[in-house]
Amino acid sequence: MNITYLRGNNSFKLDTDNTSYVIGIVDSEGFIGHAYYGAKIPNDNVTYLMRTNENPLVPSLNGRDRSSFLDTFPTEFSGNNVGDYRESSINIRDKNGASGIQLLYRGYRIINGKPKIKGLPATFSDEMNAMTLEIDVEDVNLGVKGTLSYSIFNNSDAITRSIRIKNVSDNIIYLDKLMSMCMDMDDDDYRMLVLHGSWARERHIEYRKIGHGKQSVSSIRGESSHQEHPFIALVGENTTQSYGDVYGFNFVYSGNFLGQVEKNQFNSLRVVMGIHPENFGFKLDTGDEFYSPEVVMVYTNQGLGHMTRTYHDLYRNHLIRSSYLRKPRPILINNWEATYFDFDNEKLLDIARTAKECGIEMLVMDDGWFGNRKDDNSSLGDWWVNETKIKGGLKKLVEDVNEIGLKFGIWFEPEMISPDSRLYRQHPDWAIAIPGRIPCRSRNQYVLDITRKEVRDYAYNCVAKILKSANIEYVKWDMNRQLTDISSACLEADRQGELIHRYVLALYEMQERLIAEFPNLLLENCSGGGARFDPGMLYYSPQIWCSDDTDAIERLSIQEGTSLIYPLSTMGAHVSVCPNHTVGRVTPFDTRGNVALAGTFGYELDVTKLSEEDKEAIPQQIATYRKFNKLIREGDYYRLASYSENNYYDCYQVVSKDKSEALITFVQVLNQPNMHSIKIKLQGLDDNKIYKIEGKEETYHGETLKKAGILIERLNGDFQSKLLHLIEQ
Numbered sequence: 001m002n003i004t005y006l007r008g009n010n011s012f013k014l015d016t017d018n019t020s021y022v023i024g025i026v027d028s029e030g031f032i033g034h035a036y037y038g039a040k041i042p043n044d045n046v047t048y049l050m051r052t053n054e055n056p057l058v059p060s061l062n063g064r065d066r067s068s069f070l071d072t073f074p075t076e077f078s079g080n081n082v083g084d085y086r087e088s089s090i091n092i093r094d095k096n097g098a099s100g101i102q103l104l105y106r107g108y109r110i111i112n113g114k115p116k117i118k119g120l121p122a123t124f125s126d127e128m129n130a131m132t133l134e135i136d137v138e139d140v141n142l143g144v145k146g147t148l149s150y151s152i153f154n155n156s157d158a159i160t161r162s163i164r165i166k167n168v169s170d171n172i173i174y175l176d177k178l179m180s181m182c183m184d185m186d187d188d189d190y191r192m193l194v195l196h197g198s199w200a201r202e203r204h205i206e207y208r209k210i211g212h213g214k215q216s217v218s219s220i221r222g223e224s225s226h227q228e229h230p231f232i233a234l235v236g237e238n239t240t241q242s243y244g245d246v247y248g249f250n251f252v253y254s255g256n257f258l259g260q261v262e263k264n265q266f267n268s269l270r271v272v273m274g275i276h277p278e279n280f281g282f283k284l285d286t287g288d289e290f291y292s293p294e295v296v297m298v299y300t301n302q303g304l305g306h307m308t309r310t311y312h313d314l315y316r317n318h319l320i321r322s323s324y325l326r327k328p329r330p331i332l333i334n335n336w337e338a339t340y341f342d343f344d345n346e347k348l349l350d351i352a353r354t355a356k357e358c359g360i361e362m363l364v365m366d367d368g369w370f371g372n373r374k375d376d377n378s379s380l381g382d383w384w385v386n387e388t389k390i391k392g393g394l395k396k397l398v399e400d401v402n403e404i405g406l407k408f409g410i411w412f413e414p415e416m417i418s419p420d421s422r423l424y425r426q427h428p429d430w431a432i433a434i435p436g437r438i439p440c441r442s443r444n445q446y447v448l449d450i451t452r453k454e455v456r457d458y459a460y461n462c463v464a465k466i467l468k469s470a471n472i473e474y475v476k477w478d479m480n481r482q483l484t485d486i487s488s489a490c491l492e493a494d495r496q497g498e499l500i501h502r503y504v505l506a507l508y509e510m511q512e513r514l515i516a517e518f519p520n521l522l523l524e525n526c527s528g529g530g531a532r533f534d535p536g537m538l539y540y541s542p543q544i545w546c547s548d549d550t551d552a553i554e555r556l557s558i559q560e561g562t563s564l565i566y567p568l569s570t571m572g573a574h575v576s577v578c579p580n581h582t583v584g585r586v587t588p589f590d591t592r593g594n595v596a597l598a599g600t601f602g603y604e605l606d607v608t609k610l611s612e613e614d615k616e617a618i619p620q621q622i623a624t625y626r627k628f629n630k631l632i633r634e635g636d637y638y639r640l641a642s643y644s645e646n647n648y649y650d651c652y653q654v655v656s657k658d659k660s661e662a663l664i665t666f667v668q669v670l671n672q673p674n675m676h677s678i679k680i681k682l683q684g685l686d687d688n689k690i691y692k693i694e695g696k697e698e699t700y701h702g703e704t705l706k707k708a709g710i711l712i713e714r715l716n717g718d719f720q721s722k723l724l725h726l727i728e729q
């Protein structure tokens with residue numbers, strides 16, 4: 001890793017292990033251009049790639065065609081309304097209401113380590129393991145200064161980008177848009193890979209052709225969303241898991257986002273990513289600063305798999321802070337699919353007793369334990385225990401559960417308020433709503449305006465009070481509706497556009513407070529399943545509930561898309577009953593276990609109602625979890641085959657960092673008649689090590705297993721699965 005200023009050609013070069021990123025400063029005005037991002041190159045002058053010696057020439061040589069230059073120049077951060085007609089990265093309205101901005105180069109710093117981004121989650125590092133380039137920029141006319149930040153990490157091919165800007169003028173200015181990054185590059189026939197979805201089928205991999213004009217992913221729902229994901233990859237025409245070009249862009253943020261690729265008249269691409277400009281605006285008084293969230297970029301010419309492992313390692317080493325990251329999580333049983341709202345302390349204790357016999361370690365009490373909550377129509381905000389259901393109170397229940405030998409966890413939805421709640425009757429103005437307009441209900445609930453300190457404090461203190469009242473060791477923090485009616489009773493008219501971003505900052509502040517006050521708590525984030533599964537939330541919780549869909553087959557696609565970027569140890573995954581409550585599918589109990597093993601692993605069923613056969617299978621599943629969890633949590637992940645692509649079977653592999661063992665999970669989704677065995681070429685093994693599949697006699701070199709592969713016999717039936725454990729001899 002290194003960052004170099006190449007004085008001779010006024011350029012900056014960031015080198016990671018295998019990649020280089022080159023920024024060039026051009027013309028007397030100081031335009032900041034993008035010269036190169038790709039495989040690592042020597043310190044040659046590659047600023048010619050910005051084509052500034054071709055027509056259209058730089059403005060100092062050709063002032064009459066300034067726009068021709070600005071509209072084609074590959075910039076690091078596009079301006080607005082001054083000649084570049086492609087997507088702007090920043091819009092600012094001045095005191096007269098005019099918007100025009102071009103941030104120009106002023107100076108730089110190269111720093112060891114990585115400065116924090118105020119109020120926002122971000123990758124972090126000590127001074128030894130990261131370097132940061134800060135480029136100072138300015139628009140003199142507006143009186144705006146800014147800093148473009150780029151960080152690189154030891155032993156990683158990731159580069160992070162963000163920007164902060166400051167109003168140094170004597171006037172108020174309005175920030176209407178701020179992308180976190182912008183990058184222009186030639187289109188070498190890339191496809192766009194995105195993660196698309198819906199409730200119960202989040203993050204399915206989808207490829208799109210890049211046509212002229214703009215194509216994007218976005219959310220204006222107040223969260224990163226089920227539907228689209230703050231991630232784009234540009235993928236070469238022939239790229240596979242182990243070969244070819246990939247540029248990944250992932251946004252470390254949990255609110256509205258825009259990620260966009262624009263192909264222009266000269267077939268070059270502009271990638272931008274940042275907070276979605278819709279309904280966004282920030283008023284900056286003299287001296288005020290605004291910090292953008294960061295984007296994590298990964299380039300590789302070694303295929304999607306290398307990109308995946310780069311994100312996994314970066315997020316494990318430099319993003320997720322929880323001490324649980326490298327620990328086995330307690331095997332929990334959650335009562336949501338077991339009981340929904342229909343439970344009492346006796347029912348929970350029955351589940352706990354049987355769970356204990358099976359080897360389960362924690363009971364999580366889900367939605368329905370508070371206020372007058374009988375269904376999803378009431379009581380959010382009334383965070384006191386419902387003693388009709390939980391007779392004797394929460395402390396007593398937790399003691400009883402602990403007595404049985406299980407830990408205890410609890411569900412909250414702190415950001416919400418039911419119209420039918422004591423809280424709403426007392427504080428109707430605490431709900432986000434536009435004055436005079438009946439706000440839109442979703443799941444019959446409103447969203448609390450947590451940007452107001454008193455509201456945030458109330459919601460936080462409710463959670464903290466419950467946590468202090470009993471021995472609670474886990475919290476599932478849910479968020480079951482998206483934002484509408486964006487308006488705050490406490491913001492001035494010209495600050496209403498700040499609400500959604502302030503909401504996300506407030507959420508981060510609450511979670512920061514929670515993990516600081518309860519450092520031993522295991523926090524699992526959730527949002528109607530996986531609508532807020534993003535790197536921002538991983539800064540606070542080591543795991544996120546991946547989806548409300550617990551069907552093993554649907555989970556193959558959801559977990560394939562999620563694990564494209566996020567470590568397996570972050571994916572909340574449970575075994576549930578069949579027919580599955582969401583899709584009605586019946587799959588074997590061991591396949592449900594094998595698929596959940598690729599995540600945090602746990603149960604979401606009424607264990608007292610299981611067949612004896614399934615109940616007896618649980619201790620074996622738990623033993624398998626214990627045997628492989630460290631490998632799954634900390635190893636390198638390789639995608640070997642995808643059911644979404646072949647409509648037949650799914651196969652993935654986790655290899656330990658020292659390459660001494662590997663676990664291969666094979667799921668035959670649909671049986672096919674009259675077929676021979678399936679050949680799978682393994683990946684990631686040491687060529688020279690000798691391996692054996694547990695339970696078999698023959699030994700093979702890693703090189704053979706990679707080049708010649710293994711044969712997996714066809715299994716009898718649909719939805720069948722198999723684990724293969726490879727051990728070094």
Ligand code: GLA
Pocket residue numbers: 336366367411478480526527528529530545547548
């Ligand atoms: C969301 C969660 C579920 C469950 C319910 C409770 O949908 O994703 O796991 O907690 O809320 O209402």
